[in-house]
Amino acid sequence: WTVSGHEGNLRGVQRVVLVLSGKGGVGKSTITTELALALQHAGKKVGILDVDLCGPSIPRMLGVSQQEVHQCDSGWVPVYADPQQRLALMSIGFLLDDPDEAVVWRGPKKTALIGQFVRDVAWGELDVLLVDTPPGTSDEHLAVLESLRKHRVDGAVLVTTPQAVSTGDVRREITFCKKTGVKILGIVENMSGFVCPHCSECSSVFSRGGGEELAKLTGSVFLGSVPLDPLLSASIEEGQDFLKAFPDSATYSSLRAIAESVLNRLQD
Numbered sequence: 116w117t118v119s120g121h122e123g124n125l126r127g128v129q130r131v132v133l134v135l136s137g138k139g140g141v142g143k144s145t146i147t148t149e150l151a152l153a154l155q156h157a158g159k160k161v162g163i164l165d166v167d168l169c170g171p172s173i174p175r176m177l178g179v180s181q182q183e184v185h186q187c188d189s190g191w192v193p194v195y196a197d198p199q200q201r202l203a204l205m206s207i208g209f210l211l212d213d214p215d216e217a218v219v220w221r222g223p224k225k226t227a228l229i230g231q232f233v234r235d236v237a238w239g240e241l242d243v244l245l246v247d248t249p250p251g252t253s254d255e256h257l258a259v260l261e262s263l264r265k266h267r268v269d270g271a272v273l274v275t276t277p278q279a280v281s282t283g284d285v286r287r288e289i290t291f292c293k294k295t296g297v298k299i300l301g302i303v304e305n306m307s308g309f310v311c312p313h314c315s316e317c318s319s320v321f322s323r324g325g326g327e328e329l330a331k332l333t334g335s336v337f338l339g340s341v342p343l344d345p346l347l348s349a350s351i352e353e354g355q356d357f358l359k360a361f362p363d364s365a366t367y368s369s370l371r372a373i374a375e376s377v378l379n380r381l382q383d
């Protein structure tokens with residue numbers, strides 16, 4: 116694309132938070148989406164920058180995948196997921212003609228594109244900008260960091276599942292943050308137990324508590340756990356706001372508590 120945004124596009128953004136995961140499929144994009152909604156429900160103005168080149172799923176999760184992005188003098192105008200314009204989204208998925216296109220790009224092309232993309236969005240005023248990164252720690256992460264650093268990166272939220280904790284993927288993520296000087300806001304354990312769709316009871320399918328243990332071991336903060344909840348996956352599939360639809364669920368309470376902890380950590 117041809118837009119060249121202004122370096123000042125992030126000036127009105129109070130806090131920038133990266134969402135990282137050691138490997139794919141642990142629910143990083145789901146947690147990013149729900150965290151953004153929970154922050155919005157808590158009265159914050161939130162943005163999501165979806166730089167997951169090979170699987171930009173957030174437009175679908177927020178039910179806005181059919182929307183088109185427009186340009187203004189200072190860059191791309193984000194898409195708003197709500198009529199009050201308190202949840203803004205910019206996804207690399209909006210700019211790719213073919214979603215499979217990016218898979219075959221070489222590293223330097225991806226890096227250049229991400230750098231430009233990060234600078235090119237006219238966010239306006241935001242309390243928090245969440246950046247959904249690809250899984251792992253790649254050149255793309257360094258490109259994101261480099262482009263954001265001119266502004267500031269306030270921290271990272273690490274998403275893991277109980278099984279992934281034992282594979283060492285999260286530890287690599289922790290090392291990445293330490294090496295690049297990004298503050299770890301904390302660890303979220305996703306798919307921690309299964310909520311029965313019939314009786315709402317939460318049972319442990321895999322071992323639980325690994326995220327908390329890992330947080331202790333690495334001196335990180337444990338932000339909370341989110342169960343595997345069929346109502347959450349259905350909401351995500353349909354692009355519905357889970358928090359609005361199920362305010363009495365245990366998953367709702369977990370997500371709101373995690374958002375609260377993230378806000379507290381951002382004030383530390």
Ligand SMILES: Nc1ncnc2c1ncn2[C@@H]1O[C@H](COP(=O)(O)OP(=O)(O)OP(=O)(O)O)[C@@H](O)[C@H]1O
Nearest residue numbers: 139140141142143144145170342343344347348351
């Ligand atoms: N807590 C949860 N309860 C129910 N379903 C979930 C939960 N977390 C994630 N899922 C489902 O798991 C699938 C994978 O989630 P998601 O796309 O968020 O993973 P990801 O880590 O972002 O993957 P990738 O980085 O590879 O794109 C989705 O279908 C999502 O709906």
Ligand code: SF4
Nearest residue numbers: 311313314315316318
């Ligand atoms: S979790 Fe147990 S009690 Fe609940 S519906 Fe399933 S089998 Fe029945």
